[in-house]
Amino acid sequence: MPELDIAEVAHRAGVPASTLRFYEEKGLITPTGRRGLRRQYDPAVLERLSLIALGRTAGFSLDEITRMFAPDGQPRIDRRMLAARADELDRKIQELGALRDSLRHAAACPAPSHAECPTFRRLLRAAAAGVVGTPRRTTPRTPRKQTSRQP
Template identity: 80%
Template structure:
């Protein structure tokens, strides 16, 4: 397969050319040379860019992502690091669920004012202390 120029890689990977230059500066990708003023890349760079995008989406730093490749560019992913990141995401998901449920409670709270709602007051206290907890389940009155 023929080499791809920077514009084609940027288009196919969905990133700006400046991002490609930045990734190259950080050692995440390597150009194979230049044709005129345009950097050229091996088509395999697209898979590497996909792995970088996946790592960024998962919350890995560029330094962590760089360590996921061998010097010749092949993936070398530390499974313990992946498991640790998955655990971190699980914690964040739990926090976000509590936050979502707190917002839903505040939106639907029947109290005349949020400051009069004991659940909302607890949410405020928890937010200040950094320990949001799930609000208690509301009992549904019998019809």
């Protein structure tokens, strides 16, 4: 298969040519040469760019992605790092699910006003404490000391 110039790679990969030049500076991709002033790439660069895009989507930094390739350009992915990222994503999914549920409750709450809804007020307190969307506690809570209320 013939080499691709930078414009063709940019078009097929869906990234600007400036991104390709930046990836080249970072050592993520390497042109095979030049035809005139235009960089040329082996068509296999498209697969490598797909792996880079997948890594970025998963939240890896470019430095982390750079370390995922051996000096010969072949993928060398640390499976423990992937498992750790998957665990992070699981936590984020739980947080986002709790946040979604909170928003749905607020949208459909039958209370005359949100100020009268105990669930909504609990969500506000959690938001103020910075814990909205955190997974629910799995260990039993210590009972609170009862205090008497006087009118």
